[in-house]
Amino acid sequence: MITTQLLRPESIVVVGASNNVHKPGGAILKNLINGGYQGELRAVNPKEKEVQGVPAFADVKELPDTDLAVLAVPAVMCPDIVETLAGTKQTRAFIILSAGFGEETHEGALLEERILETANKYGASLIGPNCIGLMNTWHHSVFSQPIPNLNMKGVDL
Helix, strand or coil, X not given: CCCHHHHCXXXXXXXXXXXXXXXXXXXXXXXXXXXXXXXXXXXXXXXXXXXXXXXXXXXXXXXXXXXXXXXXXXXXXXXXXXXXXXXXXXXXXXXXXXXXXXXXXXXHHHXXXXXXXXXXHHCCEEECCCCCEEECCCCEEECCCCCCCCCCCCCCC
């Protein structure tokens, strides 16, 4: 199931956002800003009050309700973050960029299973883990460069 929160989110949080645009969390935030995202943009970074001009929260527990969360943090942190956001912040769409899941170890596969169980429990959409993100005409939640111009009349791959 792909939710509206994934395709046309009114609010996006980048967990692991950075002022360093060479890191995935920094590149994602930069692409969202430069792509003209029109919704509410938030960042989670425990060391900053603002990241690339976007208000930053020290912890996901401090966030207001948020439609889509993009995670660029170590794999071991992801299951608890997904549970917190889905369970208390009404987040119903997740893009997990992080690596270190089932593609690497048995322990990573267990982390991935916990995320899937949480997503299923709350009816949330999930892209990832270990991916470059999602890009459409509404938002550029990817960390790759350059961002192409998408054709509104067709499908781009």
